[in-house]
Amino acid sequence: MAALVLDGKQCAKETEERLAKQVAKLKERTGGTPILATILVGADPSSATYVKMKGNACRRVGMDSLAIELPETTTTEELLAKIEDLNANPDVHGILLQHPVPEQINERACFDAIAAHKDVDGVTCLGFGRMAMKEPAFGAATPAGVMRLLEAYDIDIEGKHAVVVGRSPILGKPMAMMLLNANATVTICHSRTQNLSDIVKQADIIVGAVGKPELIKADWIKDGAIVIDAGYHQGGIGDIELAPLYERASAITPVPGGVGPMTINTLILQTLESGLKQLS
Numbered sequence: 001m002a003a004l005v006l007d008g009k010q011c012a013k014e015t016e017e018r019l020a021k022q023v024a025k026l027k028e029r030t031g032g033t034p035i036l037a038t039i040l041v042g043a044d045p046s047s048a049t050y051v052k053m054k055g056n057a058c059r060r061v062g063m064d065s066l067a068i069e070l071p072e073t074t075t076t077e078e079l080l081a082k083i084e085d086l087n088a089n090p091d092v093h094g095i096l097l098q099h100p101v102p103e104q105i106n107e108r109a110c111f112d113a114i115a116a117h118k119d120v121d122g123v124t125c126l127g128f129g130r131m132a133m134k135e136p137a138f139g140a141a142t143p144a145g146v147m148r149l150l151e152a153y154d155i156d157i158e159g160k161h162a163v164v165v166g167r168s169p170i171l172g173k174p175m176a177m178m179l180l181n182a183n184a185t186v187t188i189c190h191s192r193t194q195n196l197s198d199i200v201k202q203a204d205i206i207v208g209a210v211g212k213p214e215l216i217k218a219d220w221i222k223d224g225a226i227v228i229d230a231g232y233h234q235g236g237i238g239d240i241e242l243a244p245l246y247e248r249a250s251a252i253t254p255v256p257g258g259v260g261p262m263t264i265n266t267l268i269l270q271t272l273e274s275g276l277k278q279l280s
């Protein structure tokens, strides 16, 4: 049985068409367009690529982005001051601080300095806590993008055993919480987990959120599983050994073209939501 391919690229494209219409209407009504401020600290090439992709996505739907680039040597205090400026700037509707930041910076403090109503990337503790409690909040972009992709294909989650490999603050941990909120039974694996392959073998839904190329082997994954790969590594591979699974999985997210585009799409969707609130 060939797996249903969860085509994030196509899903993002269809959503962008809808968003572009909403932005045009907002512009007509208020004369304003939502702006996403993107902060890139240091010169990591892949971070620069992703920030550029996010800016381009904003412009594709008629919004704009304010690209802020800070030197590798930036201190926590300097970054906090920049975030406070953006919080206070009425022309900025969303703030993204690209992870990772250089190691001298307290990333958590900077994430949490983002005003909740501008935390369109869903990285604040407040946003995580509210999401966990099913209160209104912007979701972390990648896990929220995964949930939107599953919904777009009517993938049933209730009662399924979901295994999330990885527990990072803006990916694995919120992913697990969102699946729990959708009534999955959730197991979270991490670097201290023993017998990882035995646990993965039980998964009805497997999420690769570990940031290690093809760490999760195809033969650990049972026939008919739903395979979600949130990894992204040079050479177009993810965290899961995907190739052999196109025959055996019931649904699968390709890399590239699966979770990645949905991450960006969720970020601009949430920026529009924030813009609609602040501009209307």
Ligand SMILES: Nc1nc(=O)c2c([nH]1)NC[C@@H]1CN(c3ccc(C(=O)N[C@@H](CCC(=O)O)C(=O)O)cc3)C=[N+]21
Residues within 6 Å of the ligand: 050, 053, 096, 097, 098, 099, 100, 121, 123, 141, 142, 170, 232, 255, 256, 257, 258, 259, 260, 261, 263, 264
């Ligand atoms: N505050 C913060 N929020 C993030 O959401 C965040 C971050 N920091 N730091 C890094 C990761 C990585 N990330 C990706 C976004 C899109 C693709 C993506 O669209 N990938 C394309 C391929 C892109 C290519 O060709 O390289 C795809 O999968 O189709 C990948 C990775 C968001 N991240």
